Amino acid sequence: MCGIAGFLAKREGVxxxxxxxxxxxxxxxxxxxxxxxxxxxGPFEGELLASIWAGDDGxxxxxxxxxxxxxxxxxxRSHDYxxxxxxxxxxxxxxxxxxxxxxxxxxxxxSPGVRVFSLGHKLELIKYTADARTIFDRWRLAGVPFTHGxxxxxxxxxxxxxxxxxxPFWARPFPDVTVVHNGHVTNYYKNRRIYEMRxxxxxxxxDTEFVxxxxxxxxxxxxxxxxxxxxxIDDLDGSFTYxxxxxxxxxxxxxxxxxxxxxxxxxxxxxxxxxxxxxxxxAFGDEFxxxxxxxxxxxxxxxxx
Amino acid sequence: xxxxxxxxxxxxxxxxxxxxxxxRALVASGQREIEVLNPGSRHNLAVGIxxxxxxxxxxxxxxxxxxxxDGLDLEIEGDAGWSLGADMMTGKxxxxxxxxxxxxxxxRGGLVVVMGDAxxxxxxxxxxxxxxxxxxxxxxxxxxxxxxxIVVCGDAEEALADSMYExxxxxxxxxxxxxxxxxxxxxxxxDREFLRGALKPLGLSPDAFDFKKVESxxxxxxxxxxxxxxxxxxx
Numbered sequence: 001m002c003g004i005a006g007f008l009a010k011r012e013g014v015x016x017x018x019x020x021x022x023x024x025x026x027x028x029x030x031x032x033x034x035x036x037x038x039x040x041x042g043p044f045e046g047e048l049l050a051s052i053w054a055g056d057d058g059x060x061x062x063x064x065x066x067x068x069x070x071x072x073x074x075x076x077r078s079h080d081y082x083x084x085x086x087x088x089x090x091x092x093x094x095x096x097x098x099x100x101x102x103x104x105x106x107x108x109x110x111s112p113g114v115r116v117f118s119l120g121h122k123l124e125l126i127k128y129t130a131d132a133r134t135i136f137d138r139w140r141l142a143g144v145p146f147t148h149g150x151x152x153x154x155x156x157x158x159x160x161x162x163x164x165x166x167x168p169f170w171a172r173p174f175p176d177v178t179v180v181h182n183g184h185v186t187n188y189y190k191n192r193r194i195y196e197m198r199x200x201x202x203x204x205x206x207d208t209e210f211v212x213x214x215x216x217x218x219x220x221x222x223x224x225x226x227x228x229x230x231x232x233i234d235d236l237d238g239s240f241t242y243x244x245x246x247x248x249x250x251x252x253x254x255x256x257x258x259x260x261x262x263x264x265x266x267x268x269x270x271x272x273x274x275x276x277x278x279x280x281x282x283a284f285g286d287e288f289x290x291x292x293x294x295x296x297x298x299x300x301x302x303x304x305x
Numbered sequence: 306x307x308x309x310x311x312x313x314x315x316x317x318x319x320x321x322x323x324x325x326x327x328x329r330a331l332v333a334s335g336q337r338e339i340e341v342l343n344p345g346s347r348h349n350l351a352v353g354i355x356x357x358x359x360x361x362x363x364x365x366x367x368x369x370x371x372x373x374x375d376g377l378d379l380e381i382e383g384d385a386g387w388s389l390g391a392d393m394m395t396g397k398x399x400x401x402x403x404x405x406x407x408x409x410x411x412x413r414g415g416l417v418v419v420m421g422d423a424x425x426x427x428x429x430x431x432x433x434x435x436x437x438x439x440x441x442x443x444x445x446x447x448x449x450x451x452x453x454x455i456v457v458c459g460d461a462e463e464a465l466a467d468s469m470y471e472x473x474x475x476x477x478x479x480x481x482x483x484x485x486x487x488x489x490x491x492x493x494x495x496d497r498e499f500l501r502g503a504l505k506p507l508g509l510s511p512d513a514f515d516f517k518k519v520e521s522x523x524x525x526x527x528x529x530x531x532x533x534x535x536x537x538x539x540x
Contacts, residue, residue, distance in 0.1 A: 071427075258406055258444050260426035261387065277346035277386060278367050286317055286343035286364060292384060294405060294424055297444045297461065 001155040003030030003275040004016065004204060006243040006250045007283075008148035009302050014270050016041075016156045017136070023274055024132035024151045026282025030182075031153025034166040035135055036127025037179040038118070038245050046077035046089030048100075048175065051125040052263060053163060054084050055113025062086075062111040067232040069110040073103040083102040083138050084163075085126060089138075097220070101201070120176035122147070122247040125164040127289035143225040147305055150243040150250055152180035156213040159206050168245070169209040169217030172201070179212035182260045182275055186238035203278035211236065215244045229253040229300035241295075243273060249304035258297030269302050311361075312336040317343040324350065331492065332358050351379065357396075368405070371398050387424070390417050395434070399506065406443065409436045412453075418506050427461070428455045432470055439507045445484060446472050447519075456503050458514060469521040475500060477514030485540050486522040 005023040077127035080088035104116040118125035159165045171177035188207040219230040229251035239259035265272045312331045316324045340361045348367035357376035365383035372391035384402035397412035414434040425443035428436045431450035441459035447466040460478035467484025491493030500511035
């Protein structure tokens, strides 16, 4: 089934991480298999942050080979390891999409099972087969001054229940772009083969991964976030309410049949997009009085910082 | 409402099972007027209640509120999620805010009033009763309806009344698109009297709107391959 949530702060001091995690925890019933978050604006040393998963059987022992591989494509500025994730701050030699693809592939070749889950100027991506609160505590996300983020709770319908197949999916090799998705895109396989012929590589058979790459490519051609999400309603078949996040904000689109839910709540201080109202109650209490509306089918919206 | 007879349930911090358990215990003990504080958009509140009880939810409710019921009198002060009043036999549900997809699905009688907007597939497979929407209604409202009446004061999105068998829909605003085999018919004097009564709970008069009536074209009821062109034209 799956559930999604997005949260963007319009000013400083709004607790983005805490709010997003509270929303995702309230949506646990929609996705008990795994939880994932894309969070933007957390501090790190370097130009890009790499979120690198050590693998289901991997661990800290992969550190040397991972850092060596990164060093072959630039300079490591900072690194730490927490429970399966390497966070590596780096200055890349070649920050173009091709350069970042080469970097990611080299890191993954260097150590079996290692996966580069994201690269971004502002993005940190964490996903795991656990609930939101566990992830929040384990990877110490409390108090970090994130600007915005999107998250997902997964009930697997398309592929395996493991960390690799969880959302969010990074739009490799475009920095900072990720997607979380509730639904089932039905024309992804055909389009994926076309994209592969054009040189893109996919890490999973998951439909959402294709959606991320498709949107990032539209953005790289100069479309605004608003234009890209609007166009996607015609280009994607199947059921979807998805959020696409970038360094500057996020966008949402809902399929024409209104198959999957989508509520939007907005104040002067923040905007939230959620699968169910219970997520807003989870973050802001039972008695919140915030104007909430359902995004109509075939509609899209985007918000930037 | 007489505050002395009103029993209170505070849902704050409780599971849905605990909240419903408290409601049922009150009903079993003879309470006929209950208010629920902090419903917090929980799903499945007040489901399966067969006694004529009045329940006021002082906040938002989630999916399936008041479903599988017979004789409930529900008032929801906030918004409702999907499938409000699902399969209700008879009763009355009034939502002050908006309600989600599949509002009042398959209800067999009674009245559901949404003062705000209703979502996609509102009154899907309606089997009787009346659904009134003060605002606008979503995609494929009235899909496969069999009996009963839908009144929409605002606009209706695409595929209105698609594959409708019987029943009727009144729309005061714009119809984006009629669904398969739905046709617009003349609003009669009798219809207008019905609308006058139906809009009373919202404090509205049918004279303030230009209501259109939508009914089934009945061309999809039977399919004979010799009449394929007729059938195809209906789609």
